[in-house]
Amino acid sequence: MSESITIPEQTLYLPIPTPVTAVRMLTKTECLITVELDPDRIEPYRPGQFFMLSLPGIGEAPISVCSPPEAYPRLQLCVRRVGKVTAHLHQLAVGSTIGIRGPMGNGVPLEQLKGQDLLIAAGGLGMVPLHALINHIVKNRADYGTVTVLYGAKEPGELLFRDELLQWGSRGDLNLHIAVNIADEDWMGHVGMITTLFQYVSVDVAKTAAVIVGPPVMYHFVMQEIRKLNLPPERIFLSLERRMKCGVGKCGHCQINEITVCQDGPVFSYDQLKTLPEAI
Numbered sequence: 001m002s003e004s005i006t007i008p009e010q011t012l013y014l015p016i017p018t019p020v021t022a023v024r025m026l027t028k029t030e031c032l033i034t035v036e037l038d039p040d041r042i043e044p045y046r047p048g049q050f051f052m053l054s055l056p057g058i059g060e061a062p063i064s065v066c067s068p069p070e071a072y073p074r075l076q077l078c079v080r081r082v083g084k085v086t087a088h089l090h091q092l093a094v095g096s097t098i099g100i101r102g103p104m105g106n107g108v109p110l111e112q113l114k115g116q117d118l119l120i121a122a123g124g125l126g127m128v129p130l131h132a133l134i135n136h137i138v139k140n141r142a143d144y145g146t147v148t149v150l151y152g153a154k155e156p157g158e159l160l161f162r163d164e165l166l167q168w169g170s171r172g173d174l175n176l177h178i179a180v181n182i183a184d185e186d187w188m189g190h191v192g193m194i195t196t197l198f199q200y201v202s203v204d205v206a207k208t209a210a211v212i213v214g215p216p217v218m219y220h221f222v223m224q225e226i227r228k229l230n231l232p233p234e235r236i237f238l239s240l241e242r243r244m245k246c247g248v249g250k251c252g253h254c255q256i257n258e259i260t261v262c263q264d265g266p267v268f269s270y271d272q273l274k275t276l277p278e279a280i
């Protein structure tokens with residue numbers, strides 16, 4: 001489905017000490033960490049890939065690439081605080097060092113998306129890898145046709161990258177639609193599930209590809225809407241999130257039937273997943 005990627009053996013197992021160059025809170029629970037990768041030891045990355053971030057004595061967590069490939073060797077990572085590792089990642093200061101393995105996984109098939117109209121749907125933290133993709137598209141805008149972005153969050157306070165949302169929304173060449181499930185008194189936008197944004201979508205089936213990233217519950221309902229658009233399954237791409245340990249296909253933690261999410265994915269075409277009801 002996507003271009004194959006060879007990860008150098010040394011970065012498969014060995015966390016590379018990597019300096020933190022910026023830390024910024026984006027919301028109450030998400031922070032944006034910027035690190036400077038060592039280009040001699042860590043390969044360029046692409047949207048949809050992930051890195052294993054480690055803190056000695058604490059643990060390791062898979063975190064998606066958040067910056068576009070053009071930013072390399074700089075890398076941005078957006079981390080939601082949910083447990084032990086992510087809580088410690090939130091305490092990082094500029095000048096500290098974290099261990100990094102990767103980039104892991106296949107990523108979004110950028111070559112297949114080139115020349116297409118794009119329908120991008122981000123649910124919650126799904127905006128993290130899609131932030132990398134959208135920024136890549138913005139930097140290479142002439143390579144793509146019509147671009148429509150649907151973004152759903154639980155509430156306005158959970159919207160990530162608010163400054164950039166404003167910039168994307170004010171560009172004439174990107175259709176951005178945002179929905180929150182529950183509004184607050186300042187919210188003037190759309191209220192409802194992300195699926196209610198499909199009323200604003202019209203696609204040219206002959207040349208549209210869809211990329212969807214969000215929590216498992218979102219896939220079920222978003223796919224119902226996508227099916228109504230009659231897009232071919234091989235042009236619908238979804239990223240699966242599974243519990244991971246090794247990230248390199250050895251431990252079996254991320255196995256779903258015959259697929260190994262960390263190796264074969266995490267990005268799959270719907271064509272690959274439609275016979276695997278356990279996957280989405």
Ligand SMILES: Cc1cc2nc3c(=O)[nH]c(=O)nc-3n(C[C@H](O)[C@H](O)[C@H](O)COP(=O)(O)OP(=O)(O)OC[C@H]3O[C@@H](n4cnc5c(N)ncnc54)[C@H](O)[C@@H]3O)c2cc1C
Pocket residue numbers: 050059060061062063064065078079080081082083084085086087125128129240241242243244266
């Ligand atoms: C490919 C991939 C990409 C990811 N990208 C990001 C990202 O960009 N930003 C980000 O904040 N998180 C991302 N995650 C999820 C992140 O890896 C987990 O939240 C993290 O490992 C939790 O570690 P912890 O020690 O803080 O929490 P733990 O103490 O391990 O768990 C705390 C809670 O989080 C849940 N949890 C743990 N791991 C996962 C997981 N993999 N998926 C869903 N829930 C989990 C547990 O069930 C528990 O409720 C990604 C996961 C995968 C597999």
Ligand code: FES
Pocket residue numbers: 243244245246247248249250251252253254255260261262263
């Ligand atoms: S995380 Fe170990 S096999 Fe995928």
